[in-house]
Structure formats: C-alpha cells, structure tokens
C-alpha cells in the first residue's frame with residue numbers, strides 16, 4: 170500500500186538552501202538589471218521566469234514528494250502543467266492576434 | 278442513560294449533554310454528518326440568495342427605479358449572483374450529495390481524508406462569513422464577474438472582502454475535489470471496477486478534475502485584483518500599465534469550467550434517477566461516463582465565448598466559437614441516452630422522476646440557447662441582454678437546481694430514514710416547473726428585443742415581460758418553500774422508509790436507512806454492473822400493474 174519512498178531531512182535542508190540561493194539570485198538580478206546592465210524587458214522577464222520555474226521544480230519534486238510518489242500522483246501533477254500550458258497558449262494566442270486584421274470598418 | 282449500545286445509525290449519538298451533542302456534529306469526521314452540515318448551510322445560502330433575487334424582481338415590476346437607487350440595485354444583483362454561484366451552485370451537489378454518496382456508492386467506509394473533508398466545510402463557512410460581512414457592511418457593486426478595471430480601481434464597495442470570501446470558498450472546493458479523486462481511485466470495494474461505478478461517481482470524478490485544475494486560477498485572478506487594489510501594482514488597469522482583458526481571460530478560464538462544476542454532478546444525479554424510475558439498465562453507460570470526461574476536458578477550451586464583444590482578437594473569437602459547438606456534443610449524447618433509457622422502460626412518475634424529466638426539457642432549452650450564444654454573429658446582438666440571463670438560468674436553475682431537488686427527494690429516505698408526502702412532492706415539483714418557465718421564458722423574448730441586463734430602469738415596452746417574470750418568480754419561490762415544509766415534517770411523521778423504498782439498485786440501497794456510522798458491516802463485494810435491473814423488469818411491472826397500484 171505504501172507508495173511513499175523516503176526523503177531525508179538532509180535533502181530537505183539542501184533544497185531549502187538551494188531555494189534561498191535562488192531567492193538571492195532573483196533579488197540580485199533585479200538590482201543588476203536596474204543599476205548595472207539594463208536589459209531589454211523580454212530578456213529580464215525571461216531570466217526571472219527561469220529562476221521561478223527552477224524554484225517551483227525544486228518544491229514540487231522534493232517538498233511535495235513528487236519524486237517518491239506513485240505514478241498516478243505524478244501523472245496528476247504533470248497534467249496540471251499541461252493545463253497551465255493550455256491557459257498560456259490560448260491566452261497568448263489572443264494577444265498575438267489582437268491587431269488582426271487591421272481595422273478597416275467604418276469606425277476607423 | 279448509558280446503555281453501552283453502539284449508535285444505531287450515523288445520526289444517533291451517545292452524547293449526554295447539549296454541548297456534547299453539538300460538538301459531536303461540529304467536530305465530526307463522518308462523511309454523512311458533514312453532508313448534513315453542508316445541506317443545512319448551503320440551503321441557508323440558497324434562501325439568502327433567493328431573498329436578494331426577490332428584491333431584484335420586485336424592483337423590476339415597474340420601469341422606474343422606485344424601490345432602490347441604481348447603486349443599491351447593483352449591489353443587490355451582485356449579492357444574488359455571488360451567493361448563488363459561489364455558495365450554492367458550485368458546492369451544492371458535490372458537497373451535499375457527493376459527500377453523502379460517494380463512499381456509500383463505491384462501498385467504502387468514508388472518504389479518503391475525513392479530516393480534510395471537515396476542513397472543507399469550515400473553509401466554506403469561513404468564506405461565507407466573509408461574503409456575509411461584506412454584504413452587511415455595504416455590499417459590492419461589481420457583478421459576480423468582478424470585471425476590471427472597475428473592480429480593481431474604481432469601485433468603492435467591499436470588493437476585497439467579497440473576493441476573499443470567494444477565494445477561501447475556492448479552497449473548500451479544491452479540497453473536496455481532491456478528496457473525491459483519491460477516494461474513487463483508492464477506496465473502491467473489491468469488484469467495483471471503473472465500469473461498474475454508478476454514473477453519479479463518474480460525474481463527480483469529472484467534476485473533481487475541474488475543481489482542482491481550474492479553481493486555483495480563479496484564486497490567483499482574485500488575488501491579483503486585490504493586489505492591484507491595495508498596492509496599485511499595474512496588472513489589469515491600463516492607467517497603471519495593465520490589461521483589463523487579462524482578467525477576463527483568467528476569470529473565464531475558471532468560470533466557464535465552473536459552469537460544468539455546476540451541471541456535471543447534476544447530470545450524474547439525473548442518470549441515477551432516470552434509470553431507477555424506468556427500472557431499466559441505463560442506455561449507453563460508457564457513452565455517458567466518457568461524455569462527462571469529455572465535457573470536463575473540452576470545457577477548458579471555450580472560455581473566450583464570454584469575450585466575443587471584448588477587444589479579444591476576432592481570430593480567437595472564431596476558434597472559441599468553433600470549440601463551443603464541439604462541447605455541446607457530449608451534452609447532447611447524454612440527453613439522447615437518457616431518452617433512450619426511457620424507451621420501453623416502466624416509468625413511474627414519483628417526485629424525483631418529475632424533477633428528472635423537468636431537467637431534461639429545461640436543459641435542452643438552456644443548452645440550445647447556449648449554442649445560439651456561441652455563434653459570434655448572434656451573440657453580438659444579444660450579449661449582455663436578458664437573453665443571456667435566460668440562457669444561464671435555464672441551465673443553472675432548470676438544470677442544477679432541478680437535479681439538486683430531484684436528488685434530495687430521491688436520497689431523502691436514505692439520509693433520514695423517512696418518506697415524505699408524495700402528493701405534496703409531486704405538487705411542488707409541478708409548481709417549480711411552471712413557476713420556473715414563467716419566470717425565465719419571457720426573459721428570452723425581452724432579451725432578444727433588446728432589454729439589457731443589470732439595469733433597474735428600462736423602457737416601458739418591456740414592462741409586460743418583467744411583470745410576467747416577477748409573477749413567475751413568486752410561484753417559483755412558493756415551489757421552493759413547500760418542500761422545506763413537508764421535508765421537515767417528514768422527519769417527525771414520515772413513514773419509515775426501510776433500506777430500499779424505490780427498489781433501486783446500488784450499494785447505498787443495500788444498507789439500512791439511515792446508514793450505520795461505518796456504512797458497511799462487511800466490505801461489500803461487487804459482482805454485477807451498475808443498474809442491473811432484470812432484463813424483463815419493465816415488462817413484469819407492466820404485467821402486474823392494476824388500477825390503484827403505484828404509477
């Protein structure tokens with residue numbers, strides 16, 4: 170019956186350390202971008218998102234026990250990311266196609 | 278006093294004092310007791326939402342705004358919408374009937390996480406308190422849809438309190454979904470394979486998927502509005518660099534699937550009722566089961582049909598319109614299968630069946646008008662009119678509430694051990710049906726003619742429809758009050774029901790009514806499919822019928 174493997178307390182602390190490090194990185198990246206090296210917005214946001222995704226992955230894998238969970242639980246977790254993807258893709262599809270076709274009606 | 282007897286059923290206790298008795302209910306982890314807690318609290322919110330609706334309808338009797346100011350009117354219909362959607366329709370069937378029946382139907386002793394289940398109820402109540410406090414201290418004027426930037430920048434009503442209420446209630450919904458999914462995967466009795474599950478279980482499983490996948494998005498959207506309101510962070514308000522349409526995307530990513538949170542469990546109830554009162558195996562079991570899953574999945578891809586007249590890209594609109602047509606297919610599959618089940622069945626017009634038949638008719642009207650609205654060209658004409666109001670009341674009241682009432686009547690003997698007065702049951706089902714149609718049918722007409730929603734002053738030519746609608750609402754209200762009376766009375770004077778008053782199949786009918794605390798003395802072993810009525814049950818019934826026997 171027991172689907173759960175074991176994650177040691179040591180690993181938890183290591184992950185915690187990693188998360189703190191990444192938080193420092195997020196804050197650091199903000200100051201570097203603001204004070205030292207102004208990046209185009211898309212790059213800056215991209216970097217921030219990348220760090221955020223890494224944090225999420227660490228939390229989900231270790232703190233939420235996904236690494237040692239049953240296949241079924243992993244499937245459910247993965248499906249939530251598929252759904253996130255659906256949300257982003259369709260929403261961004263709208264933003265992408267907002268100006269199409271250029272207005273030609275009586276209003277313009 | 279202290280007989281050492283084990284409580285005979287889940288309602289009896291060994292408590293010696295009133296406080297202990299209250300504690301035994303408020304701290305219970307028994308899924309059946311939690312269902313009763315939900316039943317009482319959800320019905321309380323239903324009556325409250327109904328009160329707000331009545332005030333709205335009374336205001337609309339005349340074209341002038343004579344009962345309320347415009348501002349008060351806004352707050353009133355918002356109160357109605359918020360309470361009915363978040364505190365009645367979404368939790369109603371899963372939290373009351375699902376809680377009571379999921380373990381019983383699959384042969385389990387309880388849900389997988391009984392304490393989490395109790396926590397869900399407290400979260401529901403907590404969210405309800407927030408919403409009530411918001412209402413009492415001035416109310417909200419944004420509509421239940423909370424559109425930005427009005428809600429995030431301009432409204433000075435209790436937006437944050439109300440949103441917090443919906444946010445907290447959302448967690449209750451997520452936890453219930455989680456509990457059902459784990460229970461259905463892990464706790465089925467031996468022999469209870471997936472394709473022997475009652476269709477009510479399939480429906481609740483599909484609903485649970487939506488609850489856990491969609492609700493977090495609503496939570497985040499509401500949180501972002503609150504953040505923007507408090508700290509002026511630019512997310513939705515263009516003046517701050519945000520995009521108001523982003524809110525609509527996030528909101529409807531939840532709220533369209535949420536309409537299926539309301540209707541899927543209702544469809545599950547109807548499958549049970551139709552089969553039981555036709556005394557026939559349900560037609561197309563697999564199709565009904567999989568159409569629930571199909572609705573749950575496709576329901577996530579159509580939210581943009583609420584945004585046709587926003588500045589959404591016309592290409593997005595086109596795609597959303599097309600997928601909206603697709604999602605109607607699984608709904609239609611269910612209707613066809615229910616109808617086919619009736620064919621050559623031995624139909625008895627008991628109260629629950631009256632609600633079930635009412636459901637089918639009204640849901641068809643509601644669903645088909647949904648298709649009208651899914652066509653961009655038609656929607657541009659009728660969006661934000663009473664046509665939309667009529668559409669969604671046909672599906673939510675004609676669909677979900679009909680099924681809720683039908684289910685309550687069907688499982689009432691199981692929950693309480695008593696039968697209610699059948700004549701009054703039938704009368705009130707008819708009163709509800711007539712009142713409902715009289716309330717909402719005129720709204721299709723006036724909406725099509727151009728009566729906009731959410732206005733309390735309107736051109737005189739629409740008055741006749743509003744008067745009809747308000748008259749219908751009074752009848753409908755009566756139809757909701759009568760059952761409260763005879764159901765309450767039945768607790769004291771009702772005939773003792775016995776384990777299986779409807780001669781129905783299903784594990785829940787194989788045990789005593791009300792069920793014992795631990796449901797099953799021995800874990801049941803399932804050897805047959807759901808709805809295993811004998812092939813010739815209908816024929817036998819009709820042969821043995823004589824004047825005076827039950828319909």
Ligand code: HEM
Pocket residue numbers: 422536537539540582583601602604605608643644645646647648650651652656659660661665668669672673676677
């Ligand atoms: C056959 C399936 C359905 C289709 C094709 C459909 C289609 C639509 C469309 C296109 C709209 C947008 C109208 C507008 O704002 O201009 C709409 C509104 C709505 N529908 Fe449906 N619908 C369906 C079933 C349902 C069901 C089952 C429910 C609930 C149980 C529901 C509840 C609602 C609600 C609440 C709104 C209005 C939301 C608001 O603006 O306040 N619909 N529907």
Ligand SMILES: [Cu+2]
Pocket residue numbers: 532533536579580582583
């Ligand atoms: Cu929709």
